[in-house]
Amino acid sequence: MEGMNIVVCVKQIPDPATPGALDGSTHALKREGKLILDESDGYGVEMALQLATNAGGGDVSIVSMAPNGEVSGMRTALAMGAAKGMLVSDPALAGSDALTTAKVLAAAIAKMGAADLIIAATESSDGYTGTVPEQIAEVMGLPSVTFAKKVEIAGGVLKADRQTEDGYDEVECPLPAVISVTAGVVEPRYPSFKGIMAAKSKPIDTVTAADLGVTPTGWAGAGQKVVTVAQAEARKAGEIVEDDGSAFGKIVSYLENLKVI
Amino acid sequence: MAINSIWVFAQAAGAAPTSGTLELLTKARALTSNVTAFVGGDASAIAGALGEHGATKVYATGDLGGKLPGPAVSAAMKAIIDGGDSPSVIFFPQNYEGRDIMSRLSVKLDRTVLTNNIDIADTPDGVAATTPIFGGNTLVTTAFTGSGPHLVSFRPKSFAAEASGGAAPTVVAAPVPELGATGTAKVLSVHVEESTGPKLDEADIVVSGGRGLGESGKYDLVEELAKLLKGAPGASRAIVDAGWVPYSYQVGQTGKVVKPNVYIAAGISGATQHMVGMKGSKNIIAINKDKEAPIFGVADLGIVGDVHKVLPQLIELLKTRG
Numbered sequence: 001m002e003g004m005n006i007v008v009c010v011k012q013i014p015d016p017a018t019p020g021a022l023d024g025s026t027h028a029l030k031r032e033g034k035l036i037l038d039e040s041d042g043y044g045v046e047m048a049l050q051l052a053t054n055a056g057g058g059d060v061s062i063v064s065m066a067p068n069g070e071v072s073g074m075r076t077a078l079a080m081g082a083a084k085g086m087l088v089s090d091p092a093l094a095g096s097d098a099l100t101t102a103k104v105l106a107a108a109i110a111k112m113g114a115a116d117l118i119i120a121a122t123e124s125s126d127g128y129t130g131t132v133p134e135q136i137a138e139v140m141g142l143p144s145v146t147f148a149k150k151v152e153i154a155g156g157v158l159k160a161d162r163q164t165e166d167g168y169d170e171v172e173c174p175l176p177a178v179i180s181v182t183a184g185v186v187e188p189r190y191p192s193f194k195g196i197m198a199a200k201s202k203p204i205d206t207v208t209a210a211d212l213g214v215t216p217t218g219w220a221g222a223g224q225k226v227v228t229v230a231q232a233e234a235r236k237a238g239e240i241v242e243d244d245g246s247a248f249g250k251i252v253s254y255l256e257n258l259k260v261i
Numbered sequence: 262m263a264i265n266s267i268w269v270f271a272q273a274a275g276a277a278p279t280s281g282t283l284e285l286l287t288k289a290r291a292l293t294s295n296v297t298a299f300v301g302g303d304a305s306a307i308a309g310a311l312g313e314h315g316a317t318k319v320y321a322t323g324d325l326g327g328k329l330p331g332p333a334v335s336a337a338m339k340a341i342i343d344g345g346d347s348p349s350v351i352f353f354p355q356n357y358e359g360r361d362i363m364s365r366l367s368v369k370l371d372r373t374v375l376t377n378n379i380d381i382a383d384t385p386d387g388v389a390a391t392t393p394i395f396g397g398n399t400l401v402t403t404a405f406t407g408s409g410p411h412l413v414s415f416r417p418k419s420f421a422a423e424a425s426g427g428a429a430p431t432v433v434a435a436p437v438p439e440l441g442a443t444g445t446a447k448v449l450s451v452h453v454e455e456s457t458g459p460k461l462d463e464a465d466i467v468v469s470g471g472r473g474l475g476e477s478g479k480y481d482l483v484e485e486l487a488k489l490l491k492g493a494p495g496a497s498r499a500i501v502d503a504g505w506v507p508y509s510y511q512v513g514q515t516g517k518v519v520k521p522n523v524y525i526a527a528g529i530s531g532a533t534q535h536m537v538g539m540k541g542s543k544n545i546i547a548i549n550k551d552k553e554a555p556i557f558g559v560a561d562l563g564i565v566g567d568v569h570k571v572l573p574q575l576i577e578l579l580k581t582r583g
Contacts, residue, residue, distance in 0.1 A: 016533075020394070020395050022399075022401075027401065097373045097374075098367075098373070098374060099367050099368065099371070099372070099373055099374065102368070122515065123515065125534075128376075128377065128514060128515075129374065129376050129377075130360055130376055130377075131360060131363065131364035131367065131374050131376060132364075133364075134331055134360065134361050134364030134365055135364045135365075135367060135368050137365075137443070138332075138335075138364065138365045138368035138369065138443065139368055141441065141442055141443060142442060142443065143329075143332070143442060143443055143444070143445045143446040144329075144331065144332075144361075144443075144446065145329070145446055146331070146357065146360070146361055147357055149508060159449075161452075162357075163357060163508055164357060164451075165356060165357065165509075166453045166454065166509070167451070167452040167453040167454035167509065168452050168454075169448045169449075169450070169451050169452070170448070170449040170450045170451075170452070171329065171446055171447065171448055171449065172446070172447050172449050173445065173446035173447070174445050177446070182508060182515075183498065183501075183502045183515070184501060184502040184503075184504060184508070222373060222406075223372060223373030223405060223406055223407040224373050224375060224403050224404065224405055224406060225386075225403065225404050225406050226401055226402070226403050226404075227384070227386045227389055227402050227403065227404045228400075228401075228402040229399060229400070229401050229402075230399070230400045230402070231398065231399060231400070232393060232397055232398055232399060232400050234398075235540070235545075235558075235559050235561075236561075237558075238545070238557075238560045238561035238562055238563060239561070239562055239563070240552070240557055240560070240563035240565060241562075241563070241564055241565065242552070242565045242566065243564050243565060243566025243567070243570065243571060245570070247564040247566050247571055248571050248574035248575040248578060249578075250562065250564065251525075251546055251548075251562065251564065251571075251575055252575065252578055252579070254544075254546065254561075254562050255490075255523065258522065258523060258544060260465070260466060260490065260522065260523055261490065261579065261582070
């Protein structure tokens, strides 16, 4: 195959280093301020860049849905080497559930042109519903391999090692297809200074739900409503000791008390 | 809306249902007497056990012939629902197959999903499921507002499995319809990563290592301690991502959920991602250099110290005790 067009779905999330909070009225995760590229998505972007190179070229594109025209996380993916992006940003999409998100992303992918492969992370680091990649595949009528931890493409056929409870399955899948990749599938590159500068002028097409022909359902149509938010019962604080060279003895007596040794 | 009937997506490990399947059946029968197990494969070996845990009926697709369960089982479920047997709620385990089937079915039925739950109830607000967020510090209960079937998945060990002593259920064929392009992914071969000792999610004692071990070779200390305690070795996401140990060792949100009697965290700081997978342990021992590490917030015994000193001392002492 000469060249491959690959679309990577990325999520821009609040910095995980800052404590998460829920909005008081909607109970949704607060997504204010600067958003960054979900760390989990770096693997998919890297995978796409490597597969395109191996295929002898083609475009790697980025698609994302985010409030307030936020693109800073997408720029990170472009700085890594992706060629262009599409952002779906529409106030009417606030409160969308995973299914609506999948419908929106599927429509955006279709609008970007014929993709040979669609890559996503297995789940986002902030909401972790973990259903969007497989839902995109179903909306687009495509086969999928989720939890891929090794991916190769030869002769228009994808071969992947798919994570299972006890090990992995070797799976074969014709293209076009959707895959979700686990963390560690490849080592994401750091954007170079040149890449960061180049990313500033790479095109990001910003569209609304209406541009995609998707009817946003928002809070009312999500099919779910938060009814209570409660503090979980906290664990009682335990004993903390500084090791003075004999702390291992503490562990042994603790285990003895539990009668496990 | 009342729950009139529940389907449980049922999985087998060898000739027996998985423990997760029995947990979900136990919870389902507490909510309704009308519980059906839905099996992606042949059900003859496990139907009896499914009945003993509360299933009064079993749907079975028959052998999937190498097709991935996501498209195949969701299409079989849709066909039964279209045929007129539509449950109020469908329970899925929070695992690879459960997630794929639930995702595909949500599109086919145009229904939302609630994932990562630890509880469910029939409430005046509707059918509502509870999920822990922010590392388990906050519990969010979300009700389904639309019409069923409601699709909901649960973390492992959310419920205790108990036999009901139910009779053998009727097994009804639920054939997989023609799938078109969605059914073209095929399993070529199955690989089981052999490990000795107890399974990570069933072990009474789990010893996990993290980035604080410093280098991949030091993971041997974790394995040695686990072996001496007849436990299972585990890992944080950081060292799995770094390639020190296979993914199947990972404890946490994207790995295994463990609830052992004793959990020993060595060189693990306690990221939310990890805590979600081990906070339910009965006794937690943490060893970490940084006394500010979040792991100490959940530890029953916390040792502020160097794992490279504490672990070898501990191992030596346990060895001399035989």
